[in-house]
Amino acid sequence: MEKAFKNLIRNELSYLCNSRLLLAVSGGLDSVALLHLCKEAKLDFAVAHCNFNLRGKESDADERFVKELAKETETEVFSQNFDTEKYAEDKGFSIQMAARDLRYHWFEELRLQHKFDFVLTAHHANDDLETFLINLVRGTGLEGLSGIKTENKKVIRPLLQFSRKEIEAYVKEQHIEWREDSSNASIKYLRNKIRHDMVPLFEELNPEFLKSFLQTQSHLKESQDLVEDYISLIYPETVKKGKLGYELDIAFLQKIPNTKSVLYQLLKSFGFTEWNDVHNLLRAQPGKMVFSATHRLIKDREKLILTELPSETHNQDFLIEENEEFVMLPIGTFTFSEVKEIEEKAKNCIYVDPELLEYPLVVRKWRKGDYFYPFGMKGKKKLSDFFKDKKLSIPEKENSWLLCSGEKIVWVINQRADSRFAIGSPDQKILKITCNL
Incomplete structure (x- = not known):
């Protein structure tokens, strides 16, 4: 030996x-x-x-x-x-x-x-x-x-x-x-x-x-290697890494043979056990979900979205006091700076009238019944309708954060500012708020 x-x-x-x-x-x-x-x-x-x-x-x-x-x-x-x-x-x-x-x-x-x-x-x-x-x-x-x-x-x-x-x-x-x-x-x-x-x-x-x-067992290992090679081959066509998790292409999954087995191989590491329910998601109504102890699989319009279960900070509110220039929160960072003029617009920043803000500002998730006055549009709009118009998935809706002043929404962060806090005249003070989630 x-x-x-x-x-x-x-x-x-x-x-x-x-x-x-x-x-x-x-x-x-x-x-x-x-x-x-x-x-x-x-x-x-x-x-x-x-x-x-x-x-x-x-x-x-x-x-x-x-x-x-x-x-x-x-x-x-x-x-x-x-x-x-x-x-x-x-x-x-x-x-x-x-x-x-x-x-x-x-x-x-x-x-x-x-x-x-x-x-x-x-x-x-x-x-x-x-x-x-x-x-x-x-x-x-x-x-x-x-x-x-x-x-x-x-x-x-x-x-x-x-x-x-x-x-x-x-x-x-x-x-x-x-x-x-x-x-x-x-x-x-x-x-x-x-x-x-x-x-x-x-x-x-x-x-x-x-x-x-x-x-x-040697034959079984060879079979397992063959399965893994096949999954590696189709993986780029099936799965994409999104901001909120993994996205699985439903149309592609429905075209290939042995779809249920493929779903098992792709998702077995995430703790799912109800594989019939996972497979049935392909033909379920949008919004249907299957849960494991740590993750959930969501049927969206054209894809299955795999995300972790919401964390403890998911529904937590965060306060930002007056005169803060840089604030680090568990969800990201905020920068506040006075500027002389409105610069080139970007998705992650807004320009507001600082005199209209009521402190402390509140950063929170959106709630049922929330509404705002979208900048560039007339009148108010429910956030649920705003998200529907933008065709956001369930995880995208859940991960939409708001910057609020009192009961008013200042900014659907990185999506749309509220017109009630817009700059009214060129001689006003201008506060630039930047957020990196």
């Missing part, structure tokens, strides 16, 4: 030879084997150990073992204690999910703080098989069946092509000691139940089950 590992590093992961690496070492069979293999391959690495405090004295003994192992191999070691049960309770996570979250967040902190290039974990082929079966039991798409990636951003898993039996044989052959996690024997966790109950049944039916699985 040592020879195969060195060949893997040399031929497929050669960049690791010139990198500073952080090895996740629990003290168990797999991670201890990875440490020794990296040592034999003369890689530059340090060790990171997580004590999740879930098994009392046994967890502490694991920590001492890893520290002693690092000392014996002359390796720098980082160790961190976590209150995993409290973290799980606070976040509403399972213990396993909490441990995973804590582990990877800490690894990334260490990587950035100490300038490690990559984090190495000891996941192997059997872990990949168990993850496949877990996803299969819970329900998943093609991506979930494609397995654990050898390279995932800054996390590298160099043992994925090796089985647990190969790793165990290597450790025993080299007379390497490791720690056995007693919780691995418990079948109260789904992964352990699959490992101890399901996999042996499959191996009874096919002694080469792991090998067959790896071949099948």
Whole structure:
């Protein structure tokens, strides 16, 4: 196995030879084997150990073992204690999910703080098989069946092509000691139940089950690559980045085959689950929406608009006091300056009579029933009608901010000024207001 590992590093992961690496070492069979293999391959690495405090004295003994192992191999070691049960309770996570979250967040902190290039974990082929079966039991798409990636951003898993039996044989052959996690024997966790109950049944039916699985998974990964290539090809024709989010071309989506699957591939990262509702938006009335926990998809006239859910500042009012020259707000910046004459007009500035302003000025979102006197038009107009005439989408309406003086609208910001505050004669004071949202 040592020879195969060195060949893997040399031929497929050669960049690791010139990198500073952080090895996740629990003290168990797999991670201890990875440490020794990296040592034999003369890689530059340090060790990171997580004590999740879930098994009392046994967890502490694991920590001492890893520290002693690092000392014996002359390796720098980082160790961190976590209150995993409290973290799980606070976040509403399972213990396993909490441990995973804590582990990877800490690894990334260490990587950035100490300038490690990559984090190495000891996941192997059997872990990949168990993850496949877990996803299969819970329900998943093609991506979930494609397995654990050898390279995932800054996390590298160099043992994925090796089985647990190969790793165990290597450790025993080299007379390497490791720690056995007693919780691995418990079948109260789904992964352990699959490992101890399901996999042996499959191996009874096919002694080469792991090998067959790896071949099948290889085909699934190729299929997933094909899907991703197709999505990359049609992406420029389908999606455009707008000011308020992503815009998906409805006409183009309706022309291509497998539209529902394409929508899934495009939007799967945004937390949607009701894919029939997402697909039905293509033929829904304008204004119809589908929500995820973090985003919403809105049917507009000719496009679907993907935006984040409104933030806490969405309906907040902001005050601007008199004599302010520059004001920075969460939504943007305002500049106030007296000028001698009206300069060239621009979308992001207006010229008003400062004597007509009532302070503090208020910056707020538009509300139902708001009206103003649009500059260049006669009479007053409801903002809802003004937006309708301009054919604004729902997100554009929602992100329309107003500059108000008392109960009066001074400016539908970056859209239209109110004529009631216009300059009446050349000898008046002129206040230039500029806004950059």
